[in-house]
Amino acid sequence: MARTASDAMPAAALPGTAAPAGALGGILRDAALYALVAFGLCVPLVAYRTDPGPEGLVLVPRWGLVAILCGAIFVLRLLQRLLLLRRDARRALTASPAQATEAVAGEPDAGQKTSKVGLKVFVAVALTLPVLATLATGDLASSRYWIDLGILILTYVMLGWGLNIVVGLAGLLDLGYVAFYAVGAYSYALLATTFGLSFWICLPLAGLFAGLWGMLLGFPVLRLRGDYLAIVTLAFGEIIRLVLINWTDVTGGAAGVSSIPRATFFGIPFTADEDGFAAKLGIEFNTMHRVVFLYYLILVLALITNFVTMRLRRLPIGRAWEALREDEIACRSLGIDTTATKLTAFALGAAFGGFAGSFFAVRQGFISPESFTFLESAIILAIVVLGGMGSQFGVAIAAVAMVGGPELLRNLGFLSAVFGEGFDPSEYRLLLFGLAMVAMMVWRPRGLISVRMPSVSLGERRAISGAHVSEGHG
Amino acid sequence: MDVFLQQLINGLTLGSIYGLIAIGYTMVFGIIGMVNFAHGDVFMVSCFIAMIVFVMLTTVLGLSSIALAFLVVLVVSMILTALWGWAIERVAYRPLRGSFRLAPLISAIGVSIFLSNFVQVVQGARNKSMPPVLSGGITLVESDSYSVVLSYKQCLIMGVTAVLLTGFWYLVQRTPFGRAQRACEQDRKMAALLGIDVDRTISLTFVLGAALAAVAGVLYIMYYGVVSFSDGFVPGVKAFTAAVLGGIGSLPGAVLGGLIIGLIEVFWSAYFSIEYKDVAAFSILAIVLIFMPSGILGRPEVEKV
Numbered sequence: 001m002a003r004t005a006s007d008a009m010p011a012a013a014l015p016g017t018a019a020p021a022g023a024l025g026g027i028l029r030d031a032a033l034y035a036l037v038a039f040g041l042c043v044p045l046v047a048y049r050t051d052p053g054p055e056g057l058v059l060v061p062r063w064g065l066v067a068i069l070c071g072a073i074f075v076l077r078l079l080q081r082l083l084l085l086r087r088d089a090r091r092a093l094t095a096s097p098a099q100a101t102e103a104v105a106g107e108p109d110a111g112q113k114t115s116k117v118g119l120k121v122f123v124a125v126a127l128t129l130p131v132l133a134t135l136a137t138g139d140l141a142s143s144r145y146w147i148d149l150g151i152l153i154l155t156y157v158m159l160g161w162g163l164n165i166v167v168g169l170a171g172l173l174d175l176g177y178v179a180f181y182a183v184g185a186y187s188y189a190l191l192a193t194t195f196g197l198s199f200w201i202c203l204p205l206a207g208l209f210a211g212l213w214g215m216l217l218g219f220p221v222l223r224l225r226g227d228y229l230a231i232v233t234l235a236f237g238e239i240i241r242l243v244l245i246n247w248t249d250v251t252g253g254a255a256g257v258s259s260i261p262r263a264t265f266f267g268i269p270f271t272a273d274e275d276g277f278a279a280k281l282g283i284e285f286n287t288m289h290r291v292v293f294l295y296y297l298i299l300v301l302a303l304i305t306n307f308v309t310m311r312l313r314r315l316p317i318g319r320a321w322e323a324l325r326e327d328e329i330a331c332r333s334l335g336i337d338t339t340a341t342k343l344t345a346f347a348l349g350a351a352f353g354g355f356a357g358s359f360f361a362v363r364q365g366f367i368s369p370e371s372f373t374f375l376e377s378a379i380i381l382a383i384v385v386l387g388g389m390g391s392q393f394g395v396a397i398a399a400v401a402m403v404g405g406p407e408l409l410r411n412l413g414f415l416s417a418v419f420g421e422g423f424d425p426s427e428y429r430l431l432l433f434g435l436a437m438v439a440m441m442v443w444r445p446r447g448l449i450s451v452r453m454p455s456v457s458l459g460e461r462r463a464i465s466g467a468h469v470s471e472g473h474g
Numbered sequence: 475m476d477v478f479l480q481q482l483i484n485g486l487t488l489g490s491i492y493g494l495i496a497i498g499y500t501m502v503f504g505i506i507g508m509v510n511f512a513h514g515d516v517f518m519v520s521c522f523i524a525m526i527v528f529v530m531l532t533t534v535l536g537l538s539s540i541a542l543a544f545l546v547v548l549v550v551s552m553i554l555t556a557l558w559g560w561a562i563e564r565v566a567y568r569p570l571r572g573s574f575r576l577a578p579l580i581s582a583i584g585v586s587i588f589l590s591n592f593v594q595v596v597q598g599a600r601n602k603s604m605p606p607v608l609s610g611g612i613t614l615v616e617s618d619s620y621s622v623v624l625s626y627k628q629c630l631i632m633g634v635t636a637v638l639l640t641g642f643w644y645l646v647q648r649t650p651f652g653r654a655q656r657a658c659e660q661d662r663k664m665a666a667l668l669g670i671d672v673d674r675t676i677s678l679t680f681v682l683g684a685a686l687a688a689v690a691g692v693l694y695i696m697y698y699g700v701v702s703f704s705d706g707f708v709p710g711v712k713a714f715t716a717a718v719l720g721g722i723g724s725l726p727g728a729v730l731g732g733l734i735i736g737l738i739e740v741f742w743s744a745y746f747s748i749e750y751k752d753v754a755a756f757s758i759l760a761i762v763l764i765f766m767p768s769g770i771l772g773r774p775e776v777e778k779v
């Protein structure tokens with residue numbers, strides 16, 4: 001609600017800058033209007049809570065909450081308008097830069113400058129996280145929370161990088177990416193529980209299966225573009241989830257697959273007995289060894305994803321992906337095989353999703369269709385888009401923000417003192433997540449890192465603004 | 475044969491509800507070329523609004539006339555849901571006009587996640603069931619083993635849908651607003667040059683779409699009596715399928731598509747397997763988009779280079 005009319009602002013604020021005193025009344029009226037709309041939206045959804053009673057539903061009035069919400073909207077809008085008023089007054093004094101040249105010049109902006117340093121810091125922190133967490137919390141066992149969080153974030157970084165091949169490089173909008181994640185997870189879970197294959201054999205197989213599914217699903221949608229492609233991939237994702245739920249004989253249905261074998265250190269299990277990892281190395285047994293191992297495993301997998309993507313970008317196939325994103329028709333007239341180009345993008349993205357899926361299965365020890373809902377696809381897509389499509393580092397930052405940020409909510413327990421008992425901040429996780437997606441699109445539609453380094457160029461390599469990168473139609 | 479007749483009635487009822495939602499998708503796609511992903515959740519919100527207003531009218535205010543209560547619920551839900559539609563367009567879509575193509579779609583997914591979780595937070599995660607409203611029906615075929623019943627609820631649903639669609643058709647075909655709307659659909663820039671307030675027209679399109687979704691919501695909650703915060707997604711996708719099947723951008727197509735999807739879903743559940751009925755709907759969506767993307771009544775898209 002807070003960022004609504006920013007597009008209408010320049011025009012509306014011009015008279016305001018001339019007569020700030022008169023504008024104040026207008027701003028108050030505007031904020032009051034916002035509060036009124038908020039009131040209309042809150043009635044009756046917020047004002048009356050329905051609770052099952054002895055005879056049908058019982059309505060519990062909560063007008064106090066409505067008043068608080070409307071008041072909050074009023075204050076926020078007022079603050080926003082006042083801040084914008086000052087900003088526009090300041091801008092009116094300086095000559096506005098010519099808009100067209102601003103974008104083309106591609107001066108490295110603050111975001112790009114920090115991203116060079118940030119990348120090094122990010123990799124350093126990722127490599128040493130278990131050590132840092134142990135130092136910070138005192139001992140290895142109590143650092144478990146942080147390492148688990150690191151594993152979760154890195155899983156999403158890997159998924160983001162995998163999807164980035166399809167969406168960011170080839171420009172094919174895929175809303176069903178979680179299907180390949182599911183294929184990878186079920187491949188490992190079923191192969192391991194039925195045939196007793198080890199994780200190290202299943203990992204490549206899971207990627208292979210997911211890649212095959214990527215090709216299979218990619219084939220019929222070759223002709224589709226944009227929104228239609230998005231919806232069909234969404235449909236495929238849902239079909240795979242529904243089949244997983246209903247094909248009870250093979251997949252275990254909604255109950256999922258449990259007691260999936262744990263990961264081993266290349267054949268050496270992480271157990272307390274004398275064949276175990278700790279005994280072989282002659283160190284004291286600790287359950288955290290496995291967690292730290294899993295952490296480094298996903299880190300290596302994610303880095304492989306990144307490395308492969310960065311290398312492929314420079315190969316003819318990677319350049320064909322980017323050309324396809326920019327203009328499919330031009331691509332075809334220049335003799336690029338668009339079918340092969342699209343299918344490789346689909347298959348490779350899916351294969352990385354499959355690797356991540358089999359890692360997910362080995363880490364959890366239990367999987368069910370619950371974990372592969374459309375919401376997961378939306379989260380992964382949001383990570384790619386918020387990161388700035390095509391920017392590897394941006395995706396990593398976005399994954400930290402989108403996955404790590406909601407975790408912070410869990411630590412806000414003190415808020416229950418303010419809002420009363422039974423206030424659980426993590427209930428608002430997805431609510432804030434949805435709002436963040438909208439706010440990001442309104443505020444920075446090109447993502448956090450919105451500059452691109454061209455993969456090939458004539459002469460000097462210069463960063464270009466993300467606004468010049470086409471988002472693809474196919 | 476009796477079973478067939480009964481399923482036909484059930485399918486047409488369900489299809490009417492899908493058709494009403496599908497109009498919201500098809501109008502928005504026609505005018506700004508985006509898939510309004512949040513439309514299914516707007517429908518879900520309207521179900522909750524209708525339920526709360528209805529419970530308030532009958533238990534708190536003690537209204538005894540069902541017909542009057544239904545009318546009030548319909549009008550109030552349409553107004554409040556239209557406000558939601560307006561606010562969503564204003565906050566999440568309007569600032570993105572002229573932005574890159576994926577931006578509105580991603581924003582719409584954000585709105586969809588927001589709406590379902592907003593309802594979950596304010597109304598709780600459990601299914602809400604409402605006392606049955608209108609019982610009884612007309613028995614069409616009477617036999618010892620199976621009797622075909624057209625319930626009053628189904629009559630009401632089909633009747634209300636037909637009346638509202640006629641009114642809506644009139645609005646789009648015969649009024650200045652409808653002319654402006656169709657003009658914006660054809661060429662937004664040209665319409666703006668000829669003095670049509672494009673932003674206002676788009677806003678009104680969202681308002682109308684949301685109001686029709688609200689009608690669907692009122693009918694849905696009356697028919698099934700149960701709703702939960704997550705009930706927006708699947709009907710939303712099915713209604714979108716209906717819009718695509720009928721030819722996106724075409725209003726009669728949306729209704730026709732809705733009826734076809736409703737019939738397919740009901741017959742599939744009756745004759746094949748009820749577990750896979752959503753798989754059937756999703757498969758139809760994929761098949762239609764792949765093999766006949768312009769739908770039954772739509773115009774084929776011509777690409778200019």
